Amino acid sequence: MPLTYFKIATTTVGSGGASTIEFTSIPSTYTDLVVLISARSTGVDPNIMIRFNSSSSNFSQKRLISDGSSVVSAGTYGEWSAWATLSTDTASTFGNSLIYVSNYGSSNYKSLSSDATGENNATANNMTLGAELWSNTAAITSVSFVMGSSYNFAQHSTATL
Amino acid sequence: MAVVSIKNKLRRGNLLVGNEAYDPGGFVPIATVTVGSGGASTVEFTSIPSTYTHLQVRCFVQTNRGTYGVDSMRLGVNADTSSSYAYHYLRGSGSSVVGASSTSLTTITEISTVGCGTTTGGTFGVSIIDIFDYANTNKYKTFRNLNGTDINGTIASVGGFISLVSALWMKTDAITSLKFTPDSGTAFTNYSHFALYGIKAAS
DSSP, X not given: OOSOOOXXXXXXXXXXXXXXXXXXXXXXXXXXXXXXXXXXXXXXOOEEEEEETTBOOSEEEEEEEESSSOEEEEEEESOEEEEOBOTTSSTTOOXXXXXXXXXXXXXXXXXXXXXXXXXXXXXXXXXXXXXXXXXXXXXXXXXXXXXXXXXXBXXXXXXXX | OEEEETTTTEEEEOSSTTSOOXXXXXXXXEEEXXXXXXXXXXXXXXXXXXXXXXXXXXXXXXXXXXXXXXXXXXXXXXXOOSXXXXXXXXXXXXXXXXXXXXXXXXXXXXXXXXXXXXXXXXXXXXXXXXXXXXXXXXXXXXXXXXXXXEEEEEETTEEEEEEEEEEEEOOOSXXXXXXXXXXXXXXXXXXXXXXXXEEOOOO
């Protein structure tokens, strides 16, 4: 149970977009990490992939997902963790995701939870509640995010650790 | 000199010269509203400073709606009543789950489910609403809310909901005020509590 939150770093994507958002040299002095992401894709894949210590391996997850009308529960392997809006969604609108990483410095496997949404002035919209596991005992010293299908983060996307 | 609290097992430095600088953290209380015994038809945060990166509202809410055990709460921004709002939700009732949406609204009509004091007494709904980049004039504003209400049974066949809500305000203006109103009820009831926090940018 954290006493409070401390700001560690913020990234804002500039003109031209960015293929990766990365936080490096994360200090080991906290208990948990929280990442807040406001993101828009330059393409039509809304998935944002998380990587710890530059690794995209050993991630698994359970998710509850809505597309704006139907709902599914899914269990998958992979490092997907957050949503962005699509380039075809309502202009100037960004997805809104929170990722909570517990005991990031421990020598156990790392557990994450996330609640993530796109947004769109239309029925179609992606939303998810997720539980995720990184089956690796290394302390987390860097967290990075890449957009699905090799698209970029659009300008004005932000991430706060 | 540091002080160790035996009761809470907390260690805090005081503000004397020579001690480590006190950092209050990046999560800062801006304002709180607790509804009194007479109720309140609206709860509003005004003159929200633009000095934070994100906002968060934490609330514990009940309305005076009758007949049902659960009500909804509306949210308007900067007193804007144009058709500039939309929302989507992913909602479970304990037995089923649905996804739904509504667009071109004059307010976010279902930012959260809340309790109903008339029918359930002490039952309140709880919500944590995140508003990212609320002062960024390059973006329409989005809201993400994880909320829930449970009434320990059912009234009119409804026993409560757990919901993830996403909402949109299609304006790039910085958010300077947030106004909450009951959906079906006419007032928020006694002890309903709303707290607004600012999240600082990294320095």
